[in-house]
Amino acid sequence: MLTQLSRLALDADGRYATAEELQFLKDYLQTADQRARAYKTVRDNEAFLLEDLHSQVKNSDGSSLFKGTKDVSNFFKRDQKHILRVASAAMLFNDLDFLREGLLLWHRTIIKAFGVERPAQVACQVWPNVMGKYLPTDEYKLMSPVVGLIRAILG
Template sequence: MLSQLKRLSLEADGRYATEAELAFLKSYFQTVRQRISGYEKIRDTEDLLMDEAEAQLTAADSQVFHKGAQDYTDTCRRDRKNTLRYTATAMLFNDLDRLRDGLLLWQRTIVRAVKDEQASTMTWEQMPGVLRGHLSSEEADLMMPALHLTQALLH
């Protein structure tokens, strides 16, 4: 939404916005309560979400956060939290452009550089299910576009 507002501000400079240009605002305001509620639930249960995701991931592969003898569980948890925060914010503001450009493209470079594609892929495949256990179906549906973008860029 923030990117769309900025774009609209530039495009409609000196004139009134058209109905078509205002459509995204009307759509956004129809879902704002669910967006805020979902964001607050994610914020308030972040540690629980991280615990559940980590348990599922280590159940699937006990070495998912290891490279040789080195355990990177804490580093991966920090990165998951950061990504989830950005993803929840993207859902709140309905701004996938900012998520993609502000975090995911950079993070994809890091994931590939340190060869963590498997852990990243597994993490973001599990996260929708984890979130659906804590959000209403409407809130979860609003999170899915941001999660799908995260999955696509961090595999």
């Protein structure tokens, strides 16, 4: 939404926005309460979500958390926490462009440079299950496009 508002401010400079140009704002306002609840749910359960994610990744492919003999779990946990926080903000503001351009493309470059793509790929497979456990269905529907974008870029 923030990206769309910025774009609208530029596009409608010196004139009133049309009804079509304002439709995204009406759509957002209809889901604002649900988005705030989903954001609060993720925020309040962050530690559980991340621990569950780490556990499932470890159980699914424990070797992915090692680069040679070095355990990269701490880096994985740090990165996933950052992704979760930015993803939650992207869901709250309904701004996938912010998530894609502000974090995911950069993060994909970093994990490739360090050769740690595998933990991110496994995490991408596990994210939907973990989010589905903690978010009620109506809130998960709002987070689903965010999880899908994470999977598409990092998975």
